[in-house]
Amino acid sequence: MRIKILPVAFALAMATGCTSGTDKTAGHKPDPVSEAAGTPAGNVTEQARVVVIEQMKFVPDTITVKKGDTILFVNKDIVPHDVTGxxxxxxxxxxxxxxxxRFVPRQDGDYFCSIHVVMKGRITVH
Structure with missing residues (x-):
């Protein structure tokens, strides 16, 4: 039994070791729709454009949406990430x-993961 527990404990230690010790968004809880969006959560459209976070990448890393469209960022990776303008x-x-x-962008902009700064993306709003 001890042999099975050690690899799991090691994997958990490695996953938590990949996160930064400081939370740049301390006290900020993710809202269903960002406060920067200007759209109340109740008005989120049913059909969100999806950006998947996996294998240390945003997929797709460039997305074009119409004004008022919702982007849904889904973390399918094995470690925590964030999405920061x-x-x-x-x-x-x-x-x-x-x-x-969920995020409703008001304007074009670049974003990144502040935990893994090599992860970058771009939003274009038409």
């Missing part, structure tokens, strides 16, 4: 594996 006026907060966050 480059100007840092909006952020999802930490997304645990399996969680998601």
């Amino acid at each position: 480059v100007d840092q006026h909006w952020a999802s907060g930490t997304l645990a594996p399996g969680s998601s966050w």
Whole structure:
């Protein structure tokens, strides 16, 4: 039994070691729709455009939406991530594996994962 527990404990230790020690969004809970969006949560459209977070990438990393469209970011990776506007006026907060966050962008912009800064993406709004 001890042999089976050690690999699991090691994997958990490695996964938590990949997160930063500081939470840049402390006290900020991800809302169903970002406060930067200007759209109340009750008005979120049924058909959201989806960006999947997996294998340390945003897929697709570039997305074009119409004004008022919702983007659903889904973390399908095995480690936590976040989605942060480059100007840092909006952020999802930490997304645990399996969680998601809805966002209604008002303008074009670049974003990244502040936990893994090599992960980047772009939103174009028409």
